[in-house]
Amino acid sequence: MNKAIKVTIVGAAALLVAAVGIAKSVPYWFAPKMDNPPTVNIHDPELIAKGEYYARVADCVACHTAPGGKPFAGGLGMQTPLGAIYSTNITPDPETGIGNYSYADFERAVRRGVRPDNVSLYPAMPSVSYMIAKDDEIEAMYAYFMSAVEPVRQDNQASTIPWPANMRWPLAWWQLIFAQPREFAEDPTLTAQQNHGAYLVEGLAHCGACHTPRGIGFQEKSLSNRDSEQFLAGSVLEGWYAKSLRNEGVGLAIWSEDEIVEFLRTGRTHHTAAFGSMSDVVEKSTQYFTDEDLQAIASFLKTLQPRSGYAVDWQPNDDTTTAKLRSGNITEPGEIIYIQECATCHRLDGKGAPRVFPALAGNSIVFAEDPSSLIQVTLAGAKMADTKYDMMAFTMPGFYHLSNQDLADVLNFIRTGWGNHGSTISTRDIARMRRVVDHAPEHYVPQAAIREGAHHE
Incomplete structure (x- = not known):
């Protein structure tokens, strides 16, 4: 074998080993576990009730419950371009669920997408959105899951993604590139109500996970309206088109705030109805939102300007x-x-x-x-x-x-x-x-x- 070829092969192998090594260490320094986690009283009824509400806002049950299965026990199949992945068991079962998670483990998985064994979760977990959630919200959710959710012994189902695409270590690089730490920043041009709506939409409600276009790395192209007009501009997942939520002719331009609230609360208006995964979102999540939160979300969505080159309004042709x-x-x-x-x-x-x-x-x-x-x-x-x-x-x-x-x-x-x-x-x-x-x-x-x-x- 030519010496130059040998050097090239050895060099490539060394780079691969280095990439794997760095990737495996990424969660340690890029998404470290809390040094001094707070003590969470998981038996506090008020905290548990708040946690149940925040879990509703985050729509945990819809993704982590398979049709016909036990709540939060996982098994929901989700199609990706590479194969199917399955949601995991997040009941407090100590062997197959999260029963042995400390608060630091829970916070890290929710906000940073990293398991206690330092393995990154698939990007289907909207950690990039949950990252901006407030500490008291995460603490309340931990109390709810540990004390009020029924433990279910159910092993997690392996994905159908073939080797080598199913290797987890490259996900650490995904975390490093697309999941940089961030906090919610209020927009001074918005009202307090609209900023609250933006916080919900960008955070626990994670609307962008479906309604924001994905890039080549399956990352959301924008995580807030301050980043780009791609935020909530519409996207296709599992064959469903999650429409643009911006105020353009093909988006929400023809919707009033009251219609948005009605749709999120009931899944219907006099003209349309939710279907597909959005039907699950309404049924398991948004119908339980407070009036204050629904009004805030609607008020914020109506501030989103149309994308460049898109008509501001939609007018029908004559009905013949x-x-x-x-x-x-x-x-x-x-x-x-x-x-x-x-x-x-x-x-x-x-x-x-x-x-x-x-x-x-x-x-x-x-x-x-x-x-x-x-x-x-x-x-x-x-x-x-x-x-x-x-x-x-x-x-x-x-x-x-x-x-x-x-x-x-x-x-x-x-x-x-x-x-x-x-x-x-x-x-x-x-x-x-x-x-x-x-x-x-x-x-x-x-x-x-x-x-x-x-x-x-």
């Missing part, structure tokens, strides 16, 4: 669809399929039924710049959030049985009907989303845990 459908002159494939499959619920005028069947006319999800959510909800169906504010939670059936061409035809009809104006959906778009639906990860719920849950109930 309703009259044509009512005339019975149905000739186009998309029109025919709509009459056959959709009109019974969404009506000929596209206005649906308030708080029962979402409107299609003027619904920002329908004409969103990215049609992923519209395609997926049509293919796979969806269930409304079940809250105390409405008597029933309705389920939309999926239309997976329709061909790619039929789905493209009807969705293009909907995206351009009743004055809507959205980009064209192709059969390739449908095929891509069909693959996403086909490869959705199965959630991990051991049969023993199901039997145990049934026994306790």
Whole structure:
């Protein structure tokens, strides 16, 4: 072997060893455990109650509970570009959960994304958001998890990410590059209420985890509105498009503060409804927010300016669809399929039924710049959030049985009907989303845990 090649190989190997060594040591110096952690009275009823509320704000239960599983026992499958990862058991079980975590262990995992064994958590854990949470909030959450959550013995499920991509040590480099320590900074141009809303949105509520575009390293491109206009500008995760929350035509420009509050509290307005992961967020989290927190969030969101080059407002075209459908002159494939499959619920005028069947006319999800959510909800169906504010939670059936061409035809009809104006959906778009639906990860719920849950109930 050529000497130069040998030197190159040896050098590359040395660099790799150095990278691994540094990565394994990163959590020690970059995310150290607390030197003098406070003593937390985990049996204080008032502290536990506060912790339960903060855990609701942080939406811990939605991610750490698999459908049909025990609360906080983990097993929820989340699809990534590399494979599926599963949420972990965060019940106080000492063997499979966090029962042996000290407060310093808990704080470090929540705020810095590092386990007690100095292994970094996957970026699906929104530690970059939780980092700005106040000390008393983290302490209260610790008391709640340690004293009020039922321990569940359930092992964590390994990811399906193949080797070598499943190696954890590179995550330390991710932490070093994308999870620099930060604190919440109030914006002097905002009111006290709006700054409180910004604190919730950037912190425990971690809205950016879904609604902010991700970069090449799966990092959020912006963690606050002070950083860039990419904050809350919309993103696709697991085939769902979390829409822009900025005040632009394809975002929240047509939403009032009261409508934002109503949506977060109930998962519905007279025009639209939450679906997909947002339905879980409303059902498990935001319906429990105080009026003060909901008003603060809505007030803050309405301060976000549109991105450069995006229209400030959205105006519908003239509605020629309703009259044509009512005339019975149905000739186009998309029109025919709509009459056959959709009109019974969404009506000929596209206005649906308030708080029962979402409107299609003027619904920002329908004409969103990215049609992923519209395609997926049509293919796979969806269930409304079940809250105390409405008597029933309705389920939309999926239309997976329709061909790619039929789905493209009807969705293009909907995206351009009743004055809507959205980009064209192709059969390739449908095929891509069909693959996403086909490869959705199965959630991990051991049969023993199901039997145990049934026994306790």
